Amino acid sequence: MSYIVRPKKSLGQHFLIDLNIAQAIADTLDNYKNTPILEVGPGMGVLTQYLLSKGHDLTVVELDHESIEYLQENFPELKGHILEEDFLKLDLSKLFSGNFCVIGNYPYNISSQIFFKVLEYKDHIPCCSGMIQKEVAERMAAPPGSKTYGILSVLLQAWYEIEYLFTVPEHVFNPPPKVKSAVIKMTRNQVRQLGCNEPLFKRIVKTAFNQRRKTMRNSLKSMVGQDCKILAEPIFNERPERLSVKQFIDLTNLLESYIIK
Incomplete structure (x- = not known):
């Protein structure tokens, strides 16, 4: 060489x-x-x-x-x-x-x-x-x-x-x-579709972890409005690092109809 x-x-x-x-x-x-x-x-x-x-x-x-x-x-x-x-x-x-x-x-x-x-x-x-x-x-x-x-x-x-x-x-x-x-x-893996709005899934994951010290409620309220009733659900008490991939998928489906356009 x-x-x-x-x-x-x-x-x-x-x-x-x-x-x-x-x-x-x-x-x-x-x-x-x-x-x-x-x-x-x-x-x-x-x-x-x-x-x-x-x-x-x-x-x-x-x-x-x-x-x-x-x-x-x-x-x-x-x-x-x-x-x-x-x-x-x-x-x-x-x-x-x-x-x-x-x-x-x-x-x-x-x-x-x-x-x-x-x-x-x-x-x-x-x-x-x-x-x-x-x-x-x-x-x-x-x-x-x-x-x-x-x-x-x-x-x-x-x-x-x-x-x-x-x-x-x-x-x-x-x-x-x-x-x-x-x-x-x-x-x-065997997953071919996540079973949720995939662009929204990605947006929620990035938004949550960009403020990882906050609860999901505080990091995601800008996406749905501070007074949105869905934020009362228990999952929003968690910080993002506690949620599995499946929980983020479930969260995406939960939030989709509440997202501020």
């Missing part, structure tokens, strides 16, 4: 240098051998090499031109499957005609946005896995009642089973990040 790509702070790049961890991340998609894979932010291909060795139908998307040149030179088998694009701006329906999986050592500065992008294509992404900062992984997998349970937890858990697989120390990266990392796996 002819040269080394310099990690760029502006792109949130921290290159994984521990091959055992790269192999473990690639192993998360072993059950999807017949499903195309999209790797986000491959950098110098530390994860890419294991995905290719497993025989996956792999496409990679990378914003850094220096990394693109490195991949083109060192992974000729990826010819025609390297996209110099911003993942967040991609129309994934034009890339894949059916289902596909997403994997990566994700740029830490946009990891939440990446998962919200996955949600847009949830009916075509049976599995999404990879490495992110530990704090975000904990939020994604947090159960109701925990301090880290929030917007990301509810919106992702509505559609995916989320597994926090293992923690990754700082010293296995170049440069070492200032935070610990973690590997997660999201597997699509």
Whole structure:
């Protein structure tokens, strides 16, 4: 391999240098051998090499031109499957005609946005896995009642089973990040429709957690009016972190006819 790509702070790049961890991340998609894979932010291909060795139908998307040149030179088998694009701006329906999986050592500065992008294509992404900062992984997998349970937890858990697989120390990266990392796996659940007004569900979840120290009554009264009789229901005494996904769905149905237009 002819040269080394310099990690760029502006792109949130921290290159994984521990091959055992790269192999473990690639192993998360072993059950999807017949499903195309999209790797986000491959950098110098530390994860890419294991995905290719497993025989996956792999496409990679990378914003850094220096990394693109490195991949083109060192992974000729990826010819025609390297996209110099911003993942967040991609129309994934034009890339894949059916289902596909997403994997990566994700740029830490946009990891939440990446998962919200996955949600847009949830009916075509049976599995999404990879490495992110530990704090975000904990939020994604947090159960109701925990301090880290929030917007990301509810919106992702509505559609995916989320597994926090293992923690990754700082010293296995170049440069070492200032935070610990973690590997997660999201597997699509059986839910095809939430059984409520889904845009309203998302709005209620975001409104409630943006004022998470308040009761549901105080955080949602702006949506229905302070004197709305529905606010007397017991569920509005709770704080948002106490409510399960199902309770947020029930709450959406309860509130829908009272929402101020």
